[in-house]
Amino acid sequence: MLVWSLILGFAVDGETRSIAAFQRAYQTATNQTVARSSFYDRFTPELRALLSDLLAHALEEVAVPHTIAPQLTQFRDTMIADATVFRLHRLLTAFPATHEDQSGAQLYLVYNVTRQTLAQFKLTGERTHESSQFRTGNWLRGRLFLFDLGFYSSRRFALIDENDGFFVSRLKTNANPRIVGERRKWRGRAISLTGTHLQDRLSKLTREHIDVTGEFEFKRRKYGERQSQDIVEFRVVGVRNEDTDDYHLYVTNLPDEFTPEQVAALYSLRWKVELLFRELKSRYGLEKFETGDEAIAELLVTAALLTLVVSRALLAVFQEIEPDVEYPEERWATTFRSVAQPVLADLGLALGHPPPNLPELVRREARQPERSRLTLNKRVAQAFKTVIWP
Template sequence: MRTPSLESYENPLAQEMGQRLSELFPRWWILEQAKASGFVERVRNLDPMVFFWHLVLAFGSSSRLCLLQLHRSHQKVAPDQMSWPAFYDRFTPELLEFLKRCLERAMARVVFEALPARATESLEACDIREIVAIDSTLIPLHPDLAESFPNARSTTCPAAAKLNVQLGLLHRAPRAFSISSGKTAESPLLPTEAWMEGHLLLFDLGYFKIERFREIDDSGGFFISRLKTNSNPLLLRSLREGPGNRIDLHHWRLREVEPYLRRQILDAEGFFAPSNITLVAT
């Protein structure tokens, strides 16, 4: 890990970032969580604050560091020297618990712009108590972990972990997160549960599954998702109101209507039905 130059400390952006990170993880909180997680018992030869920031910043600056290199760079920044066996023995389940608590704190402190008052009123009118953003990301791992954490892109990155996060936007706090192998599909990472009632779920096409949409609706929840290119729902009626030329969408398929859309906006009610089903008006 390179030592920051004098210019970096004089850089206003670097100073602001350092200030925010210090506020996010103050020393008293780091020491408290290090002891509560069992990572340290007494601060003697190991300073949890130095160990934490060195571990985070060193891995953040390079994806090819090994533990031996990490130990060497730790020797340059730590006030007290630590032997290689002692440093290696610090990578324990207790360290994992300590880092998990740090991750939860960072996720809970993510800053969002406050919603306008009228937006909040509209959500309450729809019985929406929370908006949950759901997404996942791949974290490359050492190739030796490929058996436990196989990655879908095995040729370029044989091992990877998939971090799936559910983040509450109104309460500005994580609802849940899970870690699985990189080869795991995203759809099973969103099981339908009772908590979805009164929640608006936001997710991308990786979670697209028509059966799950029905389950979310049955549970009293709401969702927003893009459509897959091969989706062709059956339209029932237009939801647009006011003056202007409107197409009679009754019993049209979405792909049949698309050529007639001038503004590329379609607000309609419909449902997913097999292509061989035709409804007859009575």
């Protein structure tokens, strides 16, 4: 019940993940009184390790399979890598922020769009560059990755391609690849781009789409004192934005069966991870921590991620029961937050804890904890009692 209280008890005290709030949630669900010091002593490295193990297990078990379009079934998974920054207690020097006298953590995530769950996560200081957390290797095989410009790297794209993975990224505004071929024919007297650099011809184009092959130079990893230069060819796609009279440009290694509009639509899926970060922060209390203890801060972040995974697991149950019903993620998260406390109470009953004695619970939690601490009324009354007139 302690673990379940950390997962579901976040809604008991506004949006703050504090030990005091979790203590109230635990006592309400179990009908047990626990001293503050005793409850605090349970937040140990062993509890942090347990939550980490549970999260790792849950990430393997929990999935909400969802097919956005039949063409995406050719990929093992569609993944989004991104990171978000949030503030912690200013005394948490283990998480240095970009500004002095602050602490800032960065939560790096790889979100699996296909399974609607987390694939990877890591907590670092705010100063750590998010792209340094993305690891290449054979795990990329058959997967499609969607990147924002924070992860832009021709070398990274080449490694994904060499590992038989796929990617879509926005093209950097200052990127100027040499065009070595056009991937589709245009009617009429279309301007030829082959043999030119993209930026040199971009302002002269009026076509609806751009679909070419471009050369990208990059440096291989340094071995000893040697670092070789290499060139790789990738597809460059552009979709014209009539409102702004310019192009949204993307670099990808997707085959030609994906049209420029489809490449752009795929990239828009990146909004999923932004919604996920907003869900963690606004619905599940990520960053609302009142602790200066590094281990407890990491424990509470893990608990917030477990909250997300449990929410997704329940979503999978509902989607299995009614596969034709749509459950927008943020609407689901808002509903899940509103029922988290009743769910925790039901779990307490299922695990053999008696229902709470509500009058006793209110009396215990609402009364003044220290008799020596006077309320405002009593302080004023006491002042009148002690006044000695001349």
